[in-house]
Amino acid sequence: MYKILLVDDHTLVRNGFRLILESHEQLSIVGEAGDGVEALELLDKSETPDLIITDLKMKEMSGITLIHKVKVKYPEIDVAVLSMIEDNNTVAEAFRAGAVGFLSKNSDYDELVQGIFNILQGKRYISMEIGLSLLDHFQLNSPIYIDKEAIFHRYDISERELTVLELISRGFTNAEIADQIFLSKRTVEGHRQQLIDKTKTKNTADLVRFAFENKLLQ
Template sequence: MIEVMIADDQELMRDSLHILLSTKADIHICSLVKNGKEVLAQIPETKPDVILMDIRMPELDGVTCTKLVKEAYPEIKIIVLTTFDDDEYIYDALKYGASSYLLKGVSLEELYQAIQTVQNGGAIIHPNVAVKAMKMFSEMANSTLEPETPEGIKTLSKTEWKILQQVGNGLSNREIADKLCFSEGTVRNYISVILDKLSLRDRTQLAIWAVQNHKLVNKEDQK
C-alpha cells in the first residue's frame, strides 16, 4: 500500500484527487492538507510515502516545502502537481529533490503511474515541462560558470560513465539496460553507486548533473 498525502490549497482539488485516487487498490490517502506548514506538521503522524505537492500555497509554498521535506525526510517522494509551468518553479522544485513535475491536466492513469514510478525510485516530468527543463539545464551547462566537481568523480568506472551519459540523454533504466545489454536491476545498482560517488540524492539530480556536465560526461565516455 502506498501512503499518499495531498497538499493543495483548493478544497475542490484536494477532494477530487482523494476520490479519484481512492479507486486504486494500492493507494491510501493518509492526509489532506492545505499548505506547506500543514505538510510538515502532518508527516510525523501520517508517514506518507508520496506527497502530491501544489506549488502556490499560502503560509508556506510548495517549492520551499519540498526543500524542507527532503532535508528532513529524504525517503519521501514528492510529485509537484500544479497548473503553473514557470521556469523558476521547474528548476527550484527539481533542484530541491522533487521526483516528478506534473501539470494538473494529467489524467488519473498518468498520475497513478507517476505515483508508482516515484515510489519505485523513478522520476516523471510532464513533456511540456521537460522541454523547458532540458533547455534550461543546457543553457546552464553552456554558461561560463564551472559546475561543482564532486571528489568521487575520480572513481567512476568506464561503465558508470556510459550509464551516466544515457541518464543525461533522458533514457529510462529499461532503455539504458537494452542499449548497454544489461538487466534493468544491474542498471539500478550502477545508478545507486553513481549517486553515492557523486553525493547526489536521486535520479533526477543525477540527470541534472549529467546535463550540466555534458562535455565532461561525453569526453569520459569516449575514453
C-alpha cells in the same frame, strides 16, 4: 500499499485527486493539508507517508519551502509537485529543493497515475508537457554540436529511429509522424518502442527526458 499525503490549498483539487488515486488498490491517502504548515503538523503527529504530492503556490508556506523542510527533517519521504506553474525555472528550483517528480495539472488521467507509480518505484518523473518545454529551452539556449555517428553506435539507434525521436520530441503523434516520413502508423509505433527498449526508458515521457539529458537531439 503506498501511503500518500496530499497538499493543496483548493479542497476541490484534493477531493478530485483523492478519487483518482484511491481508484487504485495499491494507493492510500493517509492525510490532506491545505498548505505547507499544516502538512508539517500532520507529519509530526500522524502516519508517515511514502510520498507527499504538493502544489506550489499556497498562502501559508509555498511548496518549494515545504520540500526543503521535509527533506531536512524527513529525508526518507519523497516529495513530488503537482502544479499549474510549469516554467523552467520553477521546475529546476523544485528539483534543487529535493523533489523527485513534477506533474502538470494539465496531464491526463493515465499520465498522472503512471507518473505517480514511477515515483513510488524510485524513479524521477517529469510530465511530458513539461519535459518538452525543457527540451525546447535547452535547444534554444544551448546549441551544441551532436556527433550523430557516435550516437548511432552507442545506442544502436538507426537514422530512421533518430528522425522519429526528433518528431516525438516536437509533440507529434504516431499518425502525424507516419504522414511526415511516409511510413505506416504501425511502423512508427514499432520505432517508438524500439527507442524505448534501446534507451531502457519506461515510456515516451521518459524517452524525451533521456534524449534531453544525453544530448541525443540538437
